[in-house]
Amino acid sequence: MNLRNNLLGAVVLVAALCGSTAAHALAAPVSCAGPPGLRILTIDPALVGGLCHTQEGNLQPADITALGLDLYAKENVGGPSEDPFNVLDFTMNGAGTSGTWTIAASVWALFNEVYLGFHFGGGGQGDESNPDSFIVQLSPSDLTGTWLLDGLPGVKLNALSHIDLIVCQASAPDCEGGGGGGGGAPEPASWLLAAIGLAVVGGLRRIAARVPPLA
Structure with a gap:
């Protein structure tokens, strides 16, 4: 009986570890840079393998729509807020970077699906082809983090102009969330962890079936 209980405990532990790993493995610092990559935006945490969009110049609503996304809220630096639902906030250092x-x-x-968009002013300074706007996808359920504009030595880093909260288009399939993270399709890593967990559980069950009950 003790052996069976130990096996059952192992099954529960493996399942818990797999579920925990799958839930947290996708959130990490993500750096986004377009060619030639002179300026780099890092969002921590963000969705590993998620969208990284860069472009030169201001980030316009039409640019966002072209990606199959919608602008949900916008906060301007030193200007009026465009956040009717009061769902977006940010801070920045003195240099705006x-x-x-x-x-x-x-x-x-x-x-x-939720994204953050950033536009940094003074487009074209340092390199005309280098992006001044970025969109980075957030990891599900994450509510707060940091942002950092960095670059190669000697490259001028422009100050933040505005930050956008961007979401999947309401007309898109499976766009609706499910509370606390939505119902998006699992990443390949999640599928692998689930498969490993099922294989371990099946093996432990077969071992338990061969153990005779104690008198």
């Missing part, structure tokens, strides 16, 4: 970001939990209850 780093800070924090925060979104409301209600956003994840509505959408399972």
Whole structure:
């Protein structure tokens, strides 16, 4: 009986570890840079393998729509807020090249794909072809983190102009969230972890079936 209980405990532990790893493995610092990569935006945490979009010049609503996304809220530096639902907030350092970001939990209850967009002013300074705007996909359920604009030595780093909260288009399939993270398709890493967990569980069950009960 003790052996069977130990095997059952091992099954539960493996399942818990697989679920925990799958839930947290996708969130990490993500750096986004377009060629030639002179300026680099890092969002921490963000979705590993998620969207990284860069472009020269201002990030316009038409640019966002062309990606199959919608602008949900916008906060301008030194200008009026365009955040009717009060779901987006940020801080920045004196140079306007780093800070924090925060979104409301209600956003994840509505959408399972959420992105942050950044436009840095003074487009074209240093290199005409280098992007001044970035869009980076967030990891599901994450509500706060940091942002940092960095670059190669000698490259002028422009100050933040505005930050956008961007979501999947409401008309897109599976756009609705499910509360606390939505119902997006699992990443390949999640499928692999689930397969390993099922294989281990099946093996332990076969071993348990061969153990005779104690008198």
